[in-house]
Amino acid sequence: xxxGVPGSKPNEWARRPAPVSAQRAYEVLRRVFAWAVWKGRVPxxxxxxxxxxxxxxxxxxxxxxxxxxxxxxxxQLQKLFAAAEGSEVGPLMxxxxxxxxxxHEARSARWEDFDxxxxxxxxxxxxxxxxxxxxxxxxxxxxxxVLDWLKPTKAANEAGSNSPWLFPAPTAKCEVxxxxxxxx
Numbered sequence: 001x002x003x004g005v006p007g008s009k010p011n012e013w014a015r016r017p018a019p020v021s022a023q024r025a026y027e028v029l030r031r032v033f034a035w036a037v038w039k040g041r042v043p044x045x046x047x048x049x050x051x052x053x054x055x056x057x058x059x060x061x062x063x064x065x066x067x068x069x070x071x072x073x074x075x076q077l078q079k080l081f082a083a084a085e086g087s088e089v090g091p092l093m094x095x096x097x098x099x100x101x102x103x104h105e106a107r108s109a110r111w112e113d114f115d116x117x118x119x120x121x122x123x124x125x126x127x128x129x130x131x132x133x134x135x136x137x138x139x140x141x142x143x144x145x146v147l148d149w150l151k152p153t154k155a156a157n158e159a160g161s162n163s164p165w166l167f168p169a170p171t172a173k174c175e176v177x178x179x180x181x182x183x184x
Contacts, residue, residue: 091153092167098146105138108179109166111154119147 006012026047033045081097084090095106105123114121123138142150157163173179 091149094149095146095166098143098149099140101138101140107167110164111157111166112164114142114150114154114166116142116147116150116154 030045030047033042033047036042037045077097081090081093084093092103092106095101095109096103099106099121101123105127108127109121109123113123119142121140121142123140125135125137153166157166161168
């Protein structure tokens, strides 16, 4: 379906290439096999080995091709949060889920960027994805849930290590921001 079927004459197609139809057919087969694995009808899905269609979308004004991120189902999210609870990444995942920021933005969060009275978090331009283009900080509103979590965390930090990072760690230079000392 994807490549088409050439006809008997040159420049003739018995069936023209149809990459969109091929992608849809693959997605239907992938879902059918996923159901069959879940029901125990087959031991594994052949679609797991063959991933011929990586969707690429154009994003931004530059028109760069980027891979499309897939959303997690509610069940997958529940399993992720249950597994992370009590671990060192649990609070990080909680912050990401409550604010919608990118992983690096959360890992490199500094206490000085939070304004708890105004209920905002200003992520500096050098720490967020489009900051180098815009030169403006990314202002994130803080919900009641984030504030309820941040206040005791800040108090514990001030009483203990007094680190400038929300998630301090004994790390070397970060690959993204070139700053040491935060969770990587």
